[in-house]
Amino acid sequence: MDIDDFPTTPFHLSEAVEHGLTHDQVWRGVATGLLVRLGSGTYRRVDTPDSVELRARAVRCAVAADQILVDRTAAWLHGVDVHTFAESDLPAAVETCSLRGHRATRRRELSGRQRDLLPADVVELDGLRVTSPIRTALDLGCHLHRRDAFAAMCLLARLHGFTSADLASELPRYRRRRGVLQCRPLTALVEPRVESHREAWVLLEILDEGLPRPESQWWIEIDGVPTYRLDFAYPSARVCVEYDGEEFHDLIDEQREYDIARRRWLREHGWVVIVVKRGDFSGTARTRWIRRLEAALAPTYTNRRWTKW
Numbered sequence: 474m475d476i477d478d479f480p481t482t483p484f485h486l487s488e489a490v491e492h493g494l495t496h497d498q499v500w501r502g503v504a505t506g507l508l509v510r511l512g513s514g515t516y517r518r519v520d521t522p523d524s525v526e527l528r529a530r531a532v533r534c535a536v537a538a539d540q541i542l543v544d545r546t547a548a549w550l551h552g553v554d555v556h557t558f559a560e561s562d563l564p565a566a567v568e569t570c571s572l573r574g575h576r577a578t579r580r581r582e583l584s585g586r587q588r589d590l591l592p593a594d595v596v597e598l599d600g601l602r603v604t605s606p607i608r609t610a611l612d613l614g615c616h617l618h619r620r621d622a623f624a625a626m627c628l629l630a631r632l633h634g635f636t637s638a639d640l641a642s643e644l645p646r647y648r649r650r651r652g653v654l655q656c657r658p659l660t661a662l663v664e665p666r667v668e669s670h671r672e673a674w675v676l677l678e679i680l681d682e683g684l685p686r687p688e689s690q691w692w693i694e695i696d697g698v699p700t701y702r703l704d705f706a707y708p709s710a711r712v713c714v715e716y717d718g719e720e721f722h723d724l725i726d727e728q729r730e731y732d733i734a735r736r737r738w739l740r741e742h743g744w745v746v747i748v749v750k751r752g753d754f755s756g757t758a759r760t761r762w763i764r765r766l767e768a769a770l771a772p773t774y775t776n777r778r779w780t781k782w
Contacts, residue, residue, distance in 0.1 A: 474498060474501060474502060474505070474507065475507075476507045476518060476519070476520060478494070478498070478502075479492070479494070479502060479507060479508060479516075479518050480492045480518075481518060481521065482517075483515055483516065483517045483521075483527065484515070484516060484517075485514050485515050485516075486499060486514040486515075486516070487514065499516060502516070503516065506519060507519055540569045540570070540571060540602070541569060541570050541571075541572070541588075541590065541595055541602045541603065541604060542567065542568065542569055542601055542602065542603045542604070543568050543569060543570045543586075543588070543603075543604050543609070543612060544568040544604075544609070544612055544613060544616060545568055545613070545617075546567050546568040546569070546603075547568070547603045547604045547609040547612075548609050548613060548625055548629065550598050550601065550603050551598075551603070551606050551609060551629060551632065551633065552632045553625055553628045553629050553632065555613065555617065555621055555624070555625045555670075569586075570586050570587060570588040570590070571586075571587050571588075572587070572588070572589075572590060590604070590608070593605065594608040595608075606629050606632070606633035606635065607629075607633075607635050607639060607640060607643060608643075609629060610625065610626045610629040610630065610635075610640060610663075611626075611640060611643055611644070611647060611656060611660075613625040613626065613629075614626050614640075614652070614655065614656035614659050614660065615647070615650060615651065615652025615653055615655065615656045616652055619655060619659070619677075620673075620674050620677060620754075621670070622655065622656070622659060623659050623662065623663075623673050623674075623677050624667075624669075624670040624671075624673035624674060626640070626659060626660070626663050627663055627664050627665065627667045627673045627676075628667070628669075628670070628673070630663050630664075630665035631665045631666065631667065631668070634665075635665075636663070636665065637660060637661060637662070637663040637664075640660045640663060641660050641661065644656070644657060644660060662676075662677065662680055664676055664689050666689035666690045667689055667690075667704075668690070668704075669716070669718065671716045671718065671749075671751070672689075672704055672705075672716050674716075674754055675704070675705065675714060675716050675749050676689070676705065678754065678759065678763065679705070679714065679763075679766070682763055682767070684766065684767065684770065685707065685770065687705035687706055687707055687713075687714065688705065688706045688707070688708060689704070689705055690702055690703070690704070691703045691705070691706035691708060691713070693739070701735050701738070701739070703715060704716055707770060710745075710769065710770055711743050711744045711745065712744070712745045712747070712766070712769045712770060713739065713744055713745070713746055713747070714747045714748075714749060714762075714766060715736075715746065715747070715748055715749065716748075716749050716750075717732070717748050717749065717750050717751075718751075736748075745769040747762055747765055747766055747769070748762075749762055
């Protein structure tokens, strides 16, 4: 048999006949290395790149009807990848839940649990039952490490058009739930305008220091034309904070040259430009840019003290 004899999408053994295959042909495909077994009775072609999304779609072939995709898998399907770099070579288990009263899955490739979900908490994406963007954001706000949780909440809000107030309206249901003490204050800080995980981290560091909340994605106009966009800005103080994503800029010389020219223009026109890099989120590196921001925002006006002569 040839690899093109098999479907390009994951399929379950029970669907073999629909694809013109016998069970023996499927098993021979596995034995000859043309097919990869994803789970109990579920297979994909070896030339199909593995991903959490692919695994989730494969789950549809075999998972029980009461299983719902949740947490990081749900976020992935909603367009926000919160898996760690270490998981890029070996995707994490697909995260699912069963509704209360149904037995949680014991399949090895699934990370199963039980949850109480309302009908509004579940949406359907291409035949998959997935927690809604708002429900996913709140669940991740409880489950992930704090910075990653905040980034996931902000990016889901950006992509799906909900606000901090929308999240807050759902929080009463989370009373006494594990992780809600982290999720509740993060909900109040969510900013749908941030565009990346690290931008969200920068904003969180600023707010954690008790500094004023900056404007996100602020445009500088030149002759009435929006020309330069800043990650975070204090327009009245002419102070901006930007995250320098070196992991991307190293590969794009034009982008780096543009950033250098843009920041030069800002400084020449009286702006204080504070650049945060990838390693600036802990230790003395973090302290350095935070203190610089504090100094830049410090009021310069003082009351004049009159002395009686």
